[in-house]
Amino acid sequence: MNWALRLVVSRVVKPARVVTRAPTLMPAVPVRIARAAVASTDMAQRSITSFFKVSPPRAAMKVETTDEQEEANGDAQVDVPITNGKAKISKRPRLESSDSDTSPKKENINPPPGSNKKKKVKRQRIESSGSESDTSVKAAAVASSDEEPAASPTPSPKKQIQVKIEKSTSPKTYASPKNKKRKPLVADNSTNSPSQKKAATDMFKRITPKKEIKQEQKEVKSEDETNQQDEPVNTDVQDIVPETEYNPASSKYHPVRDACWRAGQAVPYLALARTLELIEATSARLKIVDILSNYLRSVIALTPEDLLPSVYLCLNRLAPAYESLELGIAETYLMKAIGQCTGRTLAQLRGQRADLGAAAQAARLQQRTMFPPPPLTLRKVFAALKEIAHMTGHASVSKKINKIQSLYVACRHSEAKFLIRSLEGKLRIGLAEQSVLQALAAAATRTPPGPAGVTQLDAARGLSAEQFKARVDEAALVLKTTYCECPDLGQLVPALLAHGLAALPAHCRLAPGLPLKPMLAHPTKQLSHIFDRFESEQFTCEWKYDGERAQIHVPGAAELPDYARAAVFSRNQENNTSKYPDILRRLPALLKPSVWSCVLDCEAVAFDTDTKQILPFQVLSTRKRKDASEADIKVQVCVFVFDLLFLNGQSLVHQPLQQRRDALREHFNQVEGQWQFATSRDCSSIEEVQQFMDEAVRGSCEGLMVKALRGPHSRYDIARRSHNWLKLKKDYLDGVGDTVDAVVIGAYHGRGKRAAHFGGFLLACRDAAADEFQSLCKLGTGFSDEQLRSLTARLQQHVIPAPRPYYRFDESHVPDVWVSAALVWELRAADLSLSPAHRAARGLVAPDKGISLRFPRFVRERDDKTPEQATSAQQVAQMYLAQDQVRNSAAPLHDSDEFY
Template structure:
């Protein structure tokens, strides 16, 4: 029998739930000693946790319900406890003894759902514990009839409840029972949304802590926001500021507080480019400005700068300086095209912006770049302009590529044009100021009114708009800095604008200009019954001298003194010798000032004024005082600011008196303009001859007293007239024209340009309109020098903004960059040229008769050339035309 026991232990097979009990009973009948299975097989607890009950299929005929299972357990326990034991041997009963189950087993039984059908279901395997054991596993004492049950732990109770809730089927109560049943508490497991939180009683509100009150307020705000319907935005591609009855919020393509998309600005510029009517252009741009003012006021300044294609005020001299070749290289590297291919495309299209847009539209990227915004584009352009030093070109190209890759739709066109410095959409600065004034009038900044035109007649609202536009233009003339004007407009409105943006040293003004006249009789026609004065017109460079006051007060700050040109460019480094002798100019009672002067080349030995060509030989920037050979004498003729007070609204008579009282004269260095108050034609004639003998161009005739004697900033006003010495030659004034084309010379002029196509500038449409062909007034040396200078401006095809007749097509087309001064016998109507077309005649332009070259104007840009309106006025001012027409001309105009 011992061998049987040994065999059983070696096999390590325990197949039944009551394996340990049967084994001990078998050993008792055979009389063999009990063998402990602890060391031979594994620990009893390990066996208990490892084996599961798997009753024989023959015994499990029908699964008992959960309710009867507990009763069966009690009967088995009673049978086992009451079974007779004789001679220490347990009597074998017909039923198998049932073991007590642990708490986990009970939970498993309760988890099983109650069977609702007669079908058999699989019985899950249960964990058991042995009721009998050896010395290592002591035998369990006989259970009492009512054995005490240990209370279940809280954790097991929670688990049991949750499992029962999940496994129990849903029961639907009748409506009557619903009324009787109390409200169930919400499930603590579920999170209650703060937006649907229940209202608290007043007592609870009083007991709230400050943090709870803040949270409660936030919940209320979020609840209100959730209730308000969020309207869908207009797609950026469909943004249309030209829409009738435009709404600044509903028709915008961005939300309040979000950055203005660059595509919205590009869409606005695209509509402006397709529009020729100036009033419609102002209306389109003002609608865009209205949306920016209401939704994102911080982006109004970047939008204004991008519309004007400027990066900063003119006196900061922040320019991009990107050549067309570098732009082609950047576009080619992004689109896989070569520079020659792009040049051919530009020659066909005539615009690099259009070529870049078409190339970008056919390109697809795997990971699109973030969309551009107006502020990010302006910041990137400023970064490009400030890049200097070694390898700056490569850095600029990489920066341009990052912008170009992010472009969508028409953004590429206007980005490349901005980088070129030639937006060319027919949008002048005066139109931008007018649009800004119209937007501020219709949608006042900082208010709740979105459309101030409601409730007003068209005439009443037009008067309000005109007032706003005039105020903004006047303020900008006195303070030409958008970084001061735009924030002041947004914060103070129109009423506080003039108080915050005033003339001050350091911010140059746009100077007042004069209208030309060719006859002495015109002077007395203009200044009839008015007092006027005549000054010598010096042949030099306009200079605006600024001397600020010390921050601590008490005197002028000469270290921050600056000189600006008529274009508001900073020429301080060009005239270090002039600034070095400021102490001899200012008297002790001067703390700050702004002077309007003329810098003229001067022969100190012979005490004689030199021609302008001599002055142009001076170095333009970073000049060293020791290397200067051409001396300069500064002639003072007006005082605009003195000791913290602007003087532009005072008459010239008072300004001239203050100028003579507060500033010294030093011969050859600082001199006041020679002037005379004339009252007759003979006095003017005599004074003109003196000016010509003094190496001057002629006379400046100015209103001395009265309502027309103030300083008209940024205006070409009839309150100032210029009378040149060559007025008897036919044309009362020379013209500043732009060279747009050249013709190859023949015969003696072979190898150089022999003729040129000249044009005037039309600011309203930003066009260059052909004026005449010129081939006289040049020496052989002039042609050689001019040909070399113009070679760097050669382009392959005429620009789209060149207006000319095809029969005058040039052999070589030039970029509009060089300005020449020319003189002619008179002006006449021409069907072959386009200058001022539509102003005098609907189908004919104006041309110059017998034009001849005078000089190159390096001090003027192409945009500052003689405008089409000025040419029309000069044509109408001719005697033969005046006698045959009564056409009226504009007296004053902003330039």
């Protein structure tokens, strides 16, 4: 019996070499032998074990089809074999059979005889004659009838099913990226399947020279660019860049695809913070403009309503300068708000970083919240800052701190740094106003807005770099000129979006109530320079009064002046209406009946009504700065009018000075001691100029203003320090050609009788391009004891623990106390010299040396100037080169009338 059982098992095991997972169909076994097998359980188990040992591993067979076969065969599938215990996913072939039986039986399929491959088996195809059927597995067994004789009797149980297997002609595909082999070329290109296109491309690369391929790719690319230029703008993009990866510094920036928000969505505040962070890390001005313009392009294309808040926050402003809207948050209150949110003490915040914004960012990144607030948006931050600025009255400080905390806890990444800097009012990233306007012009040129919205995302396509630069420069001139005449971004930006950049001059014009940046003059120290500048041109000389610039605006309607809305503005566009109530009261005496609206450029001078004499500027500075009552005014002023900029609804800034002066004398009155025209004389020789200069000095004036009278150089250049105006002071004839307005950035403790006060100071000039303050000189002379006491008290309010990151100085000049750049002092010196230690104008005259003042002395405080209006590094370099001892040995700097 045991012998018979072994014989049966051996016959059963022998044909068990199959390639499919279907169970082996066993031949019929006699009942007597089967019962014996059941009785001998142990022996059967050993036999089954020997079955798995004797049988070789199943050969894996992938059955795949080509794209054409899939389309023809439909979606029928068969089981996938298992190789080495792991399932391999592949397409299941359709089995063809002459029978349409769909019974779910599975038949055994043997590999070709003599095949010993175990691991890799080429793609195989199972073919049979007959019609198609569904996924019937039993059809595979029926298909074997085509291989047998027609008269064959019913197959015996021991007969094996034969399946014809042929090599597939379809290309082999690889699911794993490890086996990236080139697919063979598909001969039939009648279809557009991706596999065939790929194969055709590979064959093209093999048979075509590389030079021809590159040439064809270049032609295709240019054709694509042309088509893309003609395509309509589509801002509906599903995939956006993560906010933390937003990079407007990309060389090939796309305003839609590279943005981190979708069309119509509010701009994330993190997008602006990322932009400012990249600008802070960049020193090149052109690159700074490019980074900001890319960000503004995305705002214009996707969310144009956020363009105005973006520009204001880049300028670190909340409103036009004449509205005087300031946050009024002291540094101590900001530290208190940060400390209450993060658990830091004031001492920790002061000692951790010199930059409070960076300290706030570091503290916020270490803080974790269980339920983080919603992300900040640009418009939300801007509205919150304006709300903080408008908070006044009882407990306003506590309300401001609470509002700041609500913003601070919602900050992510670098948002905290720039939020705190905005609250400080000192962004200090090297982004000046002119750079922001240049970036806005570049953005509006490349992605132009208009009445129909944005219709072209990249207008620079097809233009050379020189052509595009020329177009941007032209647009920037239009934008800056319009901004000078209408310095209100709340009017300019909406007009830009609604009508386009080219139409700005028609929609934003000079009007009473909008203060202008005044035209300034270049200094000169020799009378001969006047004739060199105005050679073959007519010019006039005016007395230069020692007072405060006053720009008087009188609006009107229905040809009647509205004195109730009249205003007086300073040279830096500050509203001084409450400082001069006496001037407003006397306005009706100035205007003749023919005037119903006007803008006058004047000088308010302290005046002694008894002696009819002009008083020094120091007397004028004693007047109350705000909310003055006319009954309490002790220092009277006389207004000297010297220019007319606007008259009865018409701007006169583009007309020559001769016409403006004639209109001034025709439509306005003079009242002695109250309203007077500037004393002037048209000169034609050096002797006449010298004589008129002496008269001005005797009249308690500083000197002369020399202006072009006729011709193209006689227009009023708003916001420019123009060479069309020259100023000649009495102290210019000796020593330095001009006084210097410097900013105090440090102080030294006094000794001896100055021990209780500061005895020396470190002053700096401003580099507008880099937006930084560069050390100019150390100052310790020219003070009285009373001045030292008052100046020390004022500087104590601006003491900071460490220098600002935008201070440039030498380690040998480190002061005892650092102060924030807030006070401007006027200095006079014997001359200027090169200095290896000071950083003023470094690189403009000498590559490794700056410029310093020799024997500087204090003249006065300049309360009418902000630190941004202090003497620039470019001016310091020009003053140095204008000295006689260096003028002949050094090349002069390029003179240009740039916007300031």
